Amino acid sequence: MLRRVAARPPMSPRRCWLVKSEPDAFSFDDLLAVPDRTTAWEGVRNHQARNFMRDGMRLGDPVLFYHSNAAPPGVAGVCRVVREAYPDPTAFDPRAPSYDPKSRREAPTWLMVDVQAVAPLPRYVALDALRANPALEGLELLRRGSRLSVMPVTPTHFDLICRMGALGRGALR
DNA sequence: GCCAACGTTGGC
């Protein structure tokens, strides 16, 4: 019996994302080692990044995991959204570095999503390789002064970066 | 560790 499984209407392209993490703090390998290979993306304290999580990120959306402040910086792996935006409890915790006294439980300012590791990129895709690929023109990450920690990536760019990382098709989508 | 490029804060 045929069963309809499409999670979103036809012609609605799946959105893709990129998140940054400093590997010294939390690397893609760390994500692979965590129970369920799933973590809450806590601590985002930028409104635009928050809005992407709140308004854009949907269950199942694929996400590139980027290592910032690394040597070299680059894309280390792929994960996916496994829980949509919900309040970030670290904003309520006075001892947390990301504590925000202005965020109240009744009206949380800051949200987070859960992401689950899908697969590491067999070949790490370093930032200079991204910059060297003309087909990646327009990638938000490469914009001068870009500092967003959560940003959208077009499906075309997403697929290309996966291919640059030698990730076999079918790991996603 | 340096510093450019941002975002935020707060005085006015």
Place this chain on the structure above:
DNA sequence: GCCAACGTTGGC
């Protein structure tokens, strides 16, 4: 609402 000072991000 302007804008200078300050803090943070993140490549190098």
